[in-house]
Amino acid sequence: MRTPLIVGNWKMNKTASEAATFVGELSQHLSPPPTGVELVVAPPFTALESVGRVLGSGSLIQLGAQNLFWETQGAYTGEISAPMLKDLGCRYVILGHSERRTLFGEQGDGIRRKIQAAFAHGLRPILCIGESLAQREAGSTNEVLTQQIHESVSGFSAENLTSLTIAYEPIWAIGTGRSATTEQAVAAHQTIRSVLAATASPVLAEGTRILYGGSVTAQNIASLLASNQVDGALIGGACLQVDSFATIAKLASITRSIGV
Numbered sequence: 001m002r003t004p005l006i007v008g009n010w011k012m013n014k015t016a017s018e019a020a021t022f023v024g025e026l027s028q029h030l031s032p033p034p035t036g037v038e039l040v041v042a043p044p045f046t047a048l049e050s051v052g053r054v055l056g057s058g059s060l061i062q063l064g065a066q067n068l069f070w071e072t073q074g075a076y077t078g079e080i081s082a083p084m085l086k087d088l089g090c091r092y093v094i095l096g097h098s099e100r101r102t103l104f105g106e107q108g109d110g111i112r113r114k115i116q117a118a119f120a121h122g123l124r125p126i127l128c129i130g131e132s133l134a135q136r137e138a139g140s141t142n143e144v145l146t147q148q149i150h151e152s153v154s155g156f157s158a159e160n161l162t163s164l165t166i167a168y169e170p171i172w173a174i175g176t177g178r179s180a181t182t183e184q185a186v187a188a189h190q191t192i193r194s195v196l197a198a199t200a201s202p203v204l205a206e207g208t209r210i211l212y213g214g215s216v217t218a219q220n221i222a223s224l225l226a227s228n229q230v231d232g233a234l235i236g237g238a239c240l241q242v243d244s245f246a247t248i249a250k251l252a253s254i255t256r257s258i259g260v
């Protein structure tokens with residue numbers, strides 16, 4: 001049984017002090033805490049410390065980062081390493097987000113090195129993959145997903161891969177208000193799971209959480225999670241308001257506990 005995971009990707013939003021206020025309010029909204037669901041917030045690097053301090057140890061809400069660089073330390077101006085994130089209390093790290101790929105030129109092998117660094121330092125990577133609208137319309141969605149998995153996930157040990165999460169994020173659905181339908185998400189998740197089964201093992205594929213991301217809201221989360229193929233969500237816009245993130249977290253808990 002895969003525990004659903006809800007991750008808020010704040011992107012480049014909120015200063016350290018705004019972030020601290022926000023998580024303080026969010027914690028209050030989530031009382032009593034929703035059960036049977038794991039919650040993560042991924043603020044900008046500059047807010048990790050203040051958010052971690054407000055949450056404290058043993059919080060229901062865990063800390064994630066939005067990126068890392070694969071080296072541990074050294075002359076890499078502007079970069080942040082896995083040990084630095086770990087030291088701030090991060091448990092998860094989002095890697096290969098389509099904005100990193102399209103705006104900052106990240107590609108398969110570099111993303112693979114980042115995943116390796118995450119594994120080496122005890123961070124749980126959330127690998128984002130997904131097709132563009134042109135690729136979907138050309139009928140190459142499965143091919144794109146397969147290639148993205150092969151490039152970044154092959155060659156790791158089964159032990160490492162147990163901490164991997166994959167987020168299926170069709171580029172055309174991100175920030176557009178046009179979410180994939182549940183059927184489209186389920187079909188992509190099935191493809192991803194079968195590629196994982198072939199690349200790693202069927203047991204590993206069965207245990208790996210696959211999240212959906214792209215215009216997830218409090219209105220569509222329940223229908224997306226209704227399929228047991230969708231193990232949670234990576235959320236951008238809708239995680240920036242306390243109300244909507246808290247509602248999504250509660251709906252995720254209810255949807256799974258009543259087994260819709």
Ligand code: PGA
Pocket residue numbers: 009169173174175176177213214215216234235236237238
């Ligand atoms: P969105 O972003 O929810 O605003 O579409 C999702 C993401 O980029 O992870």
